[in-house]
Amino acid sequence: MESTKRNSKESESRIDWGIVLCVLLLALVGLASIYVAASHDTGGSSVMKQVVSQLMWYAIGTVAAVIIMQFDSEQLWKVAPIAYGLGIALLAAVLVLYSRSYYLNTGAKSWFQLGPLTFQPSEVMKPAFILMMGRVIVAHNNMYPIRSMKSDWLLLGKMALWTLPVTVLLKLQNDFGTMLVFFAILAGMVVVSGITWKIIMPTVIIVSGIGITALTLVISDAGRKILENFGFKAYQFSRVDTWLHPSADTSNQGYQLWQSMKAIGSGSIFGTGFNNSHVYVPVRESDMIFSVIGENFGFIGSALLIFIYFLLIYQMIKVTFDTRNVFYANISTGVVMMILFHVFENVGMSIGLLPLTGIPLPFVSAGGSALIGNMIGIGLIMSMQYHNKSYMFGDDKEFS
Numbered sequence: 001m002e003s004t005k006r007n008s009k010e011s012e013s014r015i016d017w018g019i020v021l022c023v024l025l026l027a028l029v030g031l032a033s034i035y036v037a038a039s040h041d042t043g044g045s046s047v048m049k050q051v052v053s054q055l056m057w058y059a060i061g062t063v064a065a066v067i068i069m070q071f072d073s074e075q076l077w078k079v080a081p082i083a084y085g086l087g088i089a090l091l092a093a094v095l096v097l098y099s100r101s102y103y104l105n106t107g108a109k110s111w112f113q114l115g116p117l118t119f120q121p122s123e124v125m126k127p128a129f130i131l132m133m134g135r136v137i138v139a140h141n142n143m144y145p146i147r148s149m150k151s152d153w154l155l156l157g158k159m160a161l162w163t164l165p166v167t168v169l170l171k172l173q174n175d176f177g178t179m180l181v182f183f184a185i186l187a188g189m190v191v192v193s194g195i196t197w198k199i200i201m202p203t204v205i206i207v208s209g210i211g212i213t214a215l216t217l218v219i220s221d222a223g224r225k226i227l228e229n230f231g232f233k234a235y236q237f238s239r240v241d242t243w244l245h246p247s248a249d250t251s252n253q254g255y256q257l258w259q260s261m262k263a264i265g266s267g268s269i270f271g272t273g274f275n276n277s278h279v280y281v282p283v284r285e286s287d288m289i290f291s292v293i294g295e296n297f298g299f300i301g302s303a304l305l306i307f308i309y310f311l312l313i314y315q316m317i318k319v320t321f322d323t324r325n326v327f328y329a330n331i332s333t334g335v336v337m338m339i340l341f342h343v344f345e346n347v348g349m350s351i352g353l354l355p356l357t358g359i360p361l362p363f364v365s366a367g368g369s370a371l372i373g374n375m376i377g378i379g380l381i382m383s384m385q386y387h388n389k390s391y392m393f394g395d396d397k398e399f400s
Helices: 002-013 017-041 046-069 073-097 100-106 121-143 149-172 176-192 197-218 221-228 234-244 255-267 289-323 326-350 368-386
Strands: 112-114 117-119
Touching (some): 017 046, 017 289, 017 368, 046 368, 073 112, 073 121, 073 149, 073 326, 121 176, 121 326, 121 368, 176 326, 197 221, 255 289, 255 326, 289 368
Antiparallel strands (some): 112 117
16 A cells, blocks of 8 residues: 555656646646637537537647656657657548548648548658657767768758658648648757757758748749749738738738737737637637737736746756656657747737737647647657656667
8 A cells, every 4th residue: 555655655756747737737727718719709508518628638738748747758759750750641541531611711622621620641740750769869960979070961951851751741732831840840950959050051041042032022023923833822822921911911810910910919018808809800710819819818827927938848858858868858848849930920910920820829829720730749748757767878778
């Protein structure tokens, strides 16, 4: 009996309750915000239906996180290529079995649909991609313990090669916003991979130059014709137009952004109060959930939400340093970049700082696919403290 209690206490001590608390707070904010959005947009019995549906996804995500937490670094190492392969298979399958109704509404072939349930495979591909990138980096660095420009270029090439199938499949799905998330994950993991800044800096300059050139082309008719030859769509140009000139067309393409900015602005410092919304924002239960928080809880509430995200990321980084595991460090970087980019992009697009991309706010926006993907990421982080072992470069016979 005493042995059982001791094991139970030891198991609890290995759980990072700081991360659990942050995710729980975000979940409560999400449920409250979804309730407000549903109350004003649909009303009736559908309000509790949406809230209960989100609770169900939280429950499934929690189970997924607990299961992933049971895997130690050696097991995750072995699972990485399997998870990556399954993710690629799902990304390919959705191109054929995509939801026709979602495609008509969004122009993206990104969702499976089974009755009332929908699922976006790219969301669970994100943690699978992070695992595979972590394995590629550690395996390469173990193979080349003495760094050189040649080995660094080789590592960069390997990472690009594993990213290429994901990029191609997301391009075929017309899901540019999700593609940006994978690029953000890749960028963060490149920085911590040990690749010399003599390679990283020129790459950053080149990529920035391409981005500035593309933006310059977007604002001219001749430039848009050139970009159309590279696969850019009319709706993508519209999003850029809306971003650059949000007040130019407040009834059509710019309506959603304009209403979001009005809602957040009307919240002022302290907000209008819980469930006291006056500005209608399309799809505010998911993509534009930050507008609900900004309107109801004002600048103070919005700042507190961002502070919770800061605490969550701090806790993730702290766990990584405590475990001193190189494979885990790469995984942690990928998960942090995934969540950080989602927050930055979602909040940025809600206030007009960035173009609209349809990226949800982690643990807050309504929807199951993104929530499960993020919870798997949390499970990967929780695994670090739960299996507190130290494997450094050259010490891992398993990692070769």
